[in-house]
Amino acid sequence: MALLTLALLSSALAASLAVHPFRSDDALLGVAIADEIAASFHDSAVVLGPEIAAGLVPPLVVVDGFVNLGRVLPPEEWTGPSGPQLVRSGTGVDVVVSGELELYDDRAVLRLELASAAGTQRAELSAPHDRRERLVGQAVRLVAAQLGLERAPTPVASPPLEGAYAEHARAVALAATGLVPDAASTLEQAAAEGDGELPARAAELAEDLERVRAGGQLAEVDAADELAAARRLARRAFLSLSLPTLHESGAADAFAALAELGGPPVAHAWRGVLAADMGSPDAAASAFEAARAAGDYPFAAALMASLLQAEGELDAAFELVDALLARGPEAGASPLLGASIVAFLGEDDERQVASLQALARAAPFLAYPFQELSFIAFDQDDALAAAEALAVAVELQPGSSLYWTNLGWARYLLGFLDDSEAASQRALELDANQYIAAYNLGLVRAVTGRLGAALDAYDYAVALDPAVDDEVIVDLIDARELYPHEPAVEYALARLYEAKGQRQLAREAYQRFLDLAADAGDDTAAYLDQARERVTVLSAPPPPLEILGAVSLGLGHRGPDVAPYHPGDPLYATFELSTPGEQLPTLVEVELVLRPADGEGEPLAAAAARVEPPAGAVGYVVDGLNLELPADLPAGDYRLAVEARADEGLHASGETLVSVAGDPDPVRQLFGRNVVMTTLEVELPLVGRADVARTGLVLERMLAELHGAADIAEQALPMVEDGRFAGMGGRELFSSSTAADVLDYLTYLVASGTADTRFTFVDGYAQWAVDGAPATP
Template identity: 40%
Template sequence: MIPINTPYRYFRCWLLLGALLALSLAHAQPRLAVFPFAATDARLGVAVADRVAQGVAAPKIAPELALTLVPPYIVQEGRFLSPLTLLGGTESRHAARVLQGALGVEVAVTGAVRLAADGLELTLHVARDDGARSFRFRAPESAPGRLVAAARAAIWATTDLPPRRAPAHIDLASPYGDFVRGLVLLGQGRAAEAAELLERAARAPGAEARFENRRRALRAALAGDPASPPLLRAALALGAQPLDVGGARRAFADAERHAALPLAQLWRALLAVQAGEGAPELEALARGWASYPFGAVQAALEAAVREGSLSAAARAELAATEASAALLGGVLLAQVLADPALEAALASRLGRRLPTFAYPFERVSQLALAADDPLAAAQALRTATRLEPAGPQSDLYWTNLGWAYYLLGVLGESEAASRRALELNPGATVARYNLALVQTISGRLGEALASYEAATERDLAATGTVDAAAIEDLRAARARFPQVAGIDYALATLLEASGEDAAAARALGRFVARAGPRDAPFVAAAEARRAALRAPAPPLELSPPTVGLGPERLAVARFLPGDRVQLLTELSTPGAQLPRRVTLELALRAPSGEVLVRERRTERLALPPQSVAVVLEDLALTLPAGLSPGPYTLLVRAREGGQAAAQVTLEVGEGRASLARQLVASGVVLRDLRTQRPLYAAGPAITPDDPEVADARLLNRLLAELARSAAVAEALPDVTQGRFVGLAGAEVFAASGADDVRDFLTFLLLSGEAVDAPFAELYARWAVAGAPRAPLASP
């Protein structure tokens, strides 16, 4: 069984990192693009890249602009995919080659600055049309300027770009530090704050002349001055909330008019396509396979999305091109057309062109598995796992490699690959199913049943069902390994978990009939389970439920819209024993009889044999926001053959729940760092009160706790992302206001998890993680 990997495909998935070009080069055709260097401290990465870019006299796209201007691929009607999403960042040789083609410049430079045992280490990639060169330089931590000098020398030696004498020194405690922090803030979409920092840097004693030039350029662009650098205006428009389509179009039109810039022409076309309009620029781009192949493949993608076909001319150009960015676009184009032969050919060529890029090998493997060619899949996946032994997609690669090995009959290697996937991601349920399958076939039924139980528990908790592919894999294994009786026992386990009791009983009967000597320990259990499955379903009963607010089921006079109502009831049977699985349903019914909310899940009851009752205490339902005051009925039902139902009346009052009440209802306890006492008491928190007053009281209390907890903040690393980027230590707590704390509490509530921990520690982790407004969704 193989999982599906679908990348996020959103138009604005490219990253914004501000736009500031020197005025003297603002209207020239760029020859060079320098991307921000990856670094633990974002300021250091931007600073080194900025100084490196200063050492080239040619027109350039500076680090603060480069990421913003990477155009996304057209992949569906109204949907786009940034190359950066597939590349996983910029700090690789293959990323440099793709990004060089995407921007249409002669040279692209990417890199990463790391703290090594003996100081700083810079990995540098310099990409041109004919390939890429990689370098590694080291310098003392106190002398990052040496990395700048070495990188400039490498660029001068490997390109035709003219050198320029410029400062290489980096002192982030100087006005240059304010300048760089301003650039980083632009990357967070905080242009007004960035302008203030650039102004401070420009007015400081000893400021470099370019600080003032860039300050003026940004101020002019923010004011909409048509004389300001057009690419700067374009980047600000792309980063606006919401997207300033008109501003971006005007800016790119100015850029194209001044420099005949193909990149600007492509962006104008993309913005038109995004708006659902015709893009005449695509016709000119379609003829540019020799001059700007990335733009040409975009024209082919747009036609494929719109018409569902690829012209013979475009197919011939794709067959001939060696441009990495165009080949990557061709792989996506083949996916749009659902043409596996074309995709396999282009992905194979892309893998040869970019041998350090795992994505084409992943695609080759997926296509090979779909074509029943496990050998080709295993070969591609061995390369992918070597390139990314522990990357974001690595558990997927190891999972699929384990499956390919299974299909090849190499069971030892299959098990090892599945175990590696689980080491990387314990939640890789497909890998666990694959491991269980190999354990079953290898005659280790006890281990297999434990693995299957772990996998089905995750499946049932996540979706309420068992992965149907795991069942089909066992059915296929019965035909492939007819001598292994244990396959039927494993199959019965999954069938029962999925609710197919009759089929599970038949599978257990086959197991008992065919069991060999090493299956003997499981025969008695199989017979007993088969008898239970064939017996009539026992009647079910539910006791009158009790309800309250949150996990502690706190008593309240009235519930409020948004409250999390927790329910407790006892499920029992007058029969011999409860079923091992039951479907539970909660429903909220209005006085009119309309069902407003319904939640259903399948629960596996991990009970000893002959159990006749179990207390269900983790049932909960959130009352909808905007619920009108009045009485509502909360119903609970249990089904498994028989059915039982019970209900209770909820009185809903007027108003909204305060933040403290929401925290209590969600099981969130925030504690004082020193005393470990809760910062709010459950009783007062649920007492009716003006929510605005209650919220202000809580936020002030939490801000005071941050002020008292400055010592814990001193141990924080520098924040490299989010609203607190560039701050370190107690600066994070000092810069926090009521809105920041409110956003943090919202983040906790949206996570849906009960938490009991010191507030200051949780807040510090949230700040270092970029202070997100909501938990990240799973792909």
């Protein structure tokens, strides 16, 4: 391997190829064809196969994290017409292939999307169902031409997709979704069962999967030639990124080895991302610069801009954004997408708009830039710009109920009411749960005096959205200003006020309707009697608010009642709000107050929250309000009072006794805060409901986890430089830890305010130890 590396330092590798899994109703068949196309080029190019192609583009760096472009854009964009150029411009890979496989009665059709230095190409290939090898052969010839090969390689075999071969394809599919352990187990089982013959490449895949799963040295590759070495380094590096516990140093070593072999610029880019993740911005900047120097790779500038923005150097970040904008569409889809995100994070609308406009020209089939341009236009009260952007978006994605909904709103703002209604109706045809479109539909019908049709739309929307968004009320109030003589607006407004439990405002709106509707048309006049009835009902005193039954307590949300409670325990109160009237108020202010047992004196602790019972509810259980007992609370009995208040003077109260004993217990406190610490191998919680009174047992369980992970820690962790574990490597750190150390770590988590999270215990403990095992945040 050393001789191989030396030889490659003086010569560049062959071209690189990435093959994305093909989207298909038969997912396994789509993956198998993609894998066969990729494998056909193992001797001709650096191949990034379907087992890793979905995760090639590095994320942008932001404060305290990253932005994954694969999550910014929906999955279908990465397999559609824009996908290959997004991946190519985001990785520096020479040729990228994706596509969709469609199955008909008599044939299979593969619609390929290719991107290369020559641009993008679309091709439609077809073959009988039982002649998959024809699809593979046609695709191989197309890809070979894009790679500039004089002759297309001989395609690999395409045996029936059954037995061991099907399991190989399944392993590729599992790896492509990040399920490395499952993929490795699938190949192991297929080899053991012997149900048919595995392809020769399966042994290589199995070895790489096992190396990644076991946390071995990823950069040590025993390969026959440089192409195989690069392929396997890339596979190991990218697969390691999908592990639940990311070992940054091992992945970085593999990417460094791939870069040293002359792999695509994305190897340097990922080194930079990992360096940023490990808190080394200088190393990240150096790696991004190396990526830029490795070829025409503008995405390195977007990555560097994101790093600078995260480090607070906004002017320098914008200089790089401006350089990308100066190149225009030539910069590429992913770099321009990255530039738009950096501009958004830097709150620069002008640069964001310029980036999105350039992105729209670079990737004309991509709907995302038009979506974002419409959002910016709405924020700037520019309905015309929003409508123009959305008109293109619905052409590109005619099945998007979101785009049709927003187009309907933009047209309403412009006064094109018929077109607005048509767009909103189209949104509901596409998605019957699109309640915003139903609200828009009700608004258009109300301002045009069709009260019955408006109420039908509003009732439909409220059934889907019982809370009734405040913006819907605001829209009707604005409509009252625009259409001051239209009584239907007032009636619709009154109905929505009632749905929100705002009785006085509803009564006033009904009265305004009565004042306006005397001379209205038949459709509106038909509602006069109903409006008078509602005014009478809403003028009467409101029905009482009650707390029905006892107030119960638990440790954590819906947790066990483990009295006596300890100081510092998060107490959750559960009780039922009730009314004998038509419905509960839709907004109730609830407060918990802890006082001495006699109920006298100043509150010892208090907590408050707003509760929104659903429309029409006459009973509602409140269980999400919590109060943390003071850490210095003396042992004894206390009284916890519950106070509930709503509009028009409604009030209800209840109480319960709380017994307190013992000292603060971090195991109980973290359980009550919904902090779930899991085992390393199977991610099972280390603390259950029955364990909150058995702190000693929990500490023993956690120590066993540390001792069992000592060998993995030795490979993954750096030497500890500060604190009680200074000078220790991972194995010694985990092996020498005591119950007192674990208790200190748990106490640190409590002091840090940790809550509502789930993580692997040994990972969190390791980070705390490497940080010097601080006692306080």
